Amino acid sequence: MENNVRQRAEEPAPITRRTLHDEIVTRVRDMIIEGRLAPGTRIHEGQLGQALGVSRTPLREALKFLASEGLIDLVPSRGAVVRRFTEKDVRDMLEVLAALEALAGRLACIHATDEEIAELRALHEAMIAQYAARNRLEYFKLNQRIHSAFALMSRNAVLVATHDNIQARLKRIRFLGNETPEKWQSSIAEHEEMVAALERRDADALADVLARHMHNAWERIRSVI
Template sequence: MQAGAQAAVLPVSRRTLHDEVVGRIRDMIIEGHLPTGSRIHEGQLGARLGISRTPLREALKFLASEGLIDLVPGRGAVVRTLTRVDVRDLLEVLTALESSAGRSACARASEAEIAGVRRLHDAMMEFYARRDRLEYYKLNQAIHSAIAALSGNAYLAQVHETIQQRLRRIRFLGNQGPEKWSAAVAEHEAMIAALEARDGEALATVLTEHLRRTWDRVIDVVEP
């Protein structure tokens, strides 16, 4: 489905209402069904999801805390737009964080923790084989978060997560097209190999190059 097109959305379960609403709207933003810069019409979106305005507004507040939505006086919720300068600067900080995290993870992580990242990688590759781009992307981001966590530096991991949240839609666009996607996969193969070898410098280099190429892959689809 093309970006901006309406997705067929089923009503959510009441059992885990907040998490499901947040997850559903987040996916709609990531996939472009709620385009950047667009105003979210609460009545229409609530009807599509089968929920009232109260849980919808709570979900929108949560997504605003992630940096995906702006709550604008007089306009309500608007899907946040990142400029090229925003994306460049965020990726620059992310590169510094991930290269440092990669070195520390190789030195500090236990064998069990590294095996956990391997499982994420293998599951991600299964989604790649199915060409399930959204689920692939979610595990892709989980791997980056896991490496940040394995640094053993809670402050680094926290800042990393904040930046990663703001780049969700942009990073998803980085896998648009088979050549870009296959290149990103090859980079992730090199990442897991370096982590399992506990080669901190190699992992830092791979992560740095991966994020540099992310910029190359998204520059044409980011607002000037």
């Protein structure tokens, strides 16, 4: 099963044109995050293109982009394969993210504008609404936007680029961290602490909860890797 696109009762609806490249990237990325394209899966371009209602050329460009994000490997003679990370890969990346986000939190307390902090609070409330609706995918996307926002508020371009690179690679793994109600609730509580600390511009508290959140992420996902 891992070597084929997982079939479900509900087939993906054909894509309607907006920005075709972005649409395809988003749809395939979501399939990877949700596990419909499992780690180690070889992506059959014809089958996937037919399901999405697109030709092979734009699909191949989308797969190249996802390879640049670290979600797919382009393997000679096999084509595109969903990347499989080892336990050590994941732990190493989370350790780096913990350090990056702690630094981002300290810098955000210095550089963030009041408007940016209010926008982050609004993102958090929107995420809570998705949590209440038990919409895991939309919740997760907002969750990732919040973590990216902390990096952006650091005003450090190198930090942002490094953070974006690692966060992209961990999307599927991080999504698995909310599989049980207890794990999901603990993540929500930590996000509440983050926003409150930023609103107080308490750099020590924000750095602590961001680092702790990443260390706890490892505990939430280690059993499913």
